[in-house]
Amino acid sequence: MEVRTVLVEPKTEENIGAVARVLKNFGFHELYMVKPPCIGTKAMAVASHARDLLKSARIVDTVEEAVEKTTIVAGTTARRGISGRKHLRLHALTPYELKTKVKDRNGVLALLFGREDTGLQNEELKRCDLVVTIPAVEEYPVMNLSHAVAIIIYELRDVESSRRDTVKLASVEDKERLFTHIQAFLDEIGYKPHKKEETMLMLRRVFGRAELTAGEVRTMRGILRKAEWKLSDLKTILLQKSAKV
Amino acid sequence: MEVRTVLVEPKTEENIGAVARVLKNFGFHELYMVKPPCIGTKAMAVASHARDLLKSARIVDTVEEAVEKTTIVAGTTARRGISGRKHLRLHALTPYELKTKVKDRNGVLALLFGREDTGLQNEELKRCDLVVTIPAVEEYPVMNLSHAVAIIIYELRDVESSRRDTVKLASVEDKERLFTHIQAFLDEIGYKPHKKEETMLMLRRVFGRAELTAGEVRTMRGILRKAEWKLSDLKTILLQKSAKV
Structure with a gap:
């Protein structure tokens, strides 16, 4: 399974650079950004040896464009499903459960990460096949954007190289x-x-x-x-x- | 097992703030720093809701002081043991193996993270009981400092609350x-x-x-x-x- 990391309206260059770096640390290459800020010297400095990855990142206007030609869309959220809108965040997977679910699959997994302050909007989460939450403490579950990417990408590190089965998943x-x-x-x-x-x-x-x-x-x-x-x-x-x- | 995170001569305030934040995300509290830079508004801003943790961090002059009263000292490195000095980095554990090793133990685990550019020095690594390496790709294994902390701390998140056995480990x-x-x-x-x-x-x-x-x-x-x-x-x-x- 290939992994496409999608940052939805990220706000700071530092986070974008840090995400590029950690993707390269774990051998991933595909980075999409929906309406990012101007990517300048700060992002490049933080990206360090992953400048190439940052330069080849795809910039798009909508989440729909970002998930084109993918097979599974997973959205990330720091809030667990305790609201009345129960289906929205219910059954949120841990990063480990996500890995277990997608390994040995083929196709492309789109991993959606929301804005630094407000995360993914409900409409964006609704559009996802799976919802993923990092098991942080209830007192302070909201993580730095690039840390959230780092942890999920770390769990998924072997997914791209794992055995592929013969079942063709729906696009x-x-x-x-x-x-x-x-x-x-x-x-x-x-x-x-x-x-x-x-x-x-x-x-x-x-x-x-x-x-x-x-x-x-x-x-x-x-x-x-x-x-x-x-x-x-x-x-x-x-x-x-x-x-x- | 309690976990004490030790940053050895960290250089940037942003990394320090980001480390404080991720520690709080996973419910850890103990942060020691050996000769950090002046911790100002930048670090506080990045720490976000973990300013309290940053303020209560202990600042010391030597690694020896930082590991006082701990039980196991684990050093982190991006370089795997392929040098002639084989005992120095041989048997490096993955973060998962570290967790498996320390859970159900009692005492304090000191987790040493080196400088952003040069990591831990050989003398510092020699002093450790265990060496830990995050399984990144060989092409670019050197991670951002706060990402390395985030990933190891994520793996260790349940260690403090896990069952304690009755064996008293050596200090x-x-x-x-x-x-x-x-x-x-x-x-x-x-x-x-x-x-x-x-x-x-x-x-x-x-x-x-x-x-x-x-x-x-x-x-x-x-x-x-x-x-x-x-x-x-x-x-x-x-x-x-x-x-x-």
Whole structure:
């Protein structure tokens, strides 16, 4: 499994440089940044011998662009899921559990790290397949950005070189098409609007933990299509009947 | 096991502040610094909510003072033991192996981190019971100081709260007395001077891995004393004999 580190709107050059350095320390190369500040001499100085990695980092405008062509999207958060919005952060994995989950997989893991002050926004976390939390103390769980990257990257250090299995995991694009499909289907079946958001989030988490393969996504979308056709057939018949009456 | 983090001649305030923060993130409190720079507003800003920990850090002049009243001294290095001085860095533990070794022990573990540019000096490493290396890539193994602390502290996060066994490990002072005793004994038995240094280092490593208890140190020193008395008796007899002749 390849690892793509994505910094979402990082604020300080020092953190960006420090992240580049630790990625190189553990042999990772792919760094994406969503709307970073201007990267100047400070970042380069802190990056030390990882300037090359910093120079080749991809700068994009949205999280969606940053996770293009990845297979699993994991978001990081310092806050554990104790809110009423239970599906948002429930089942947060430790870095070790993340490693256990992704090793021996193929494809690309996108690791999302949020802003230094406010982290990832709820909308960004919702979009993730998995949520990861570093087991810090409750009294002060908010870590320095580059430290959080260092610890997770340290745990994942062997993931890129581990054995690859033959199962082809679904791409992010595949899965998004599935979720859009499900959402449309929920509308079609008259699912209660106020419950929809929560349910979609739960499905994202369930499928995220399940690590869907491309084939499984195809099969599920096939089921949805089949159901849609049936609905459509029935509607047509109904229309014909009412026209007859 | 309690953990005391010791920064040996750290150079930048940012690193010091970042170390204080990550210690607090994982619930550790004891920070010692050997000859740090002046700790000002920069360090305090980076420490964020760990300013209290930074303010209560102990500043000392020597490594010896920093490891007073500890039980095990572990030194960190980015360079693995491939030099001819084989005992110096041989058997370097990974952070995970260190955790496995010290959990369920009692006493205080001193974790020594060297200077940002040159690390710990050979003399400082020799003085350690254990040597720890973070498994980074060979191409660029030298990590940012606060990242190295973050990763090792992350691995050790449960060590302070883990079950304590009833064995009382030897203190640093106990062990130093043992090594001084052995060294004197080697001199007394006419051990070849050019071999002595290497042998002492090997013994330090062996006893470091063995995690001597206070009782074991007492017993070993008892053996040495017994041998010394025997030597002394024989010398006395010899002197008496030669006086008679």
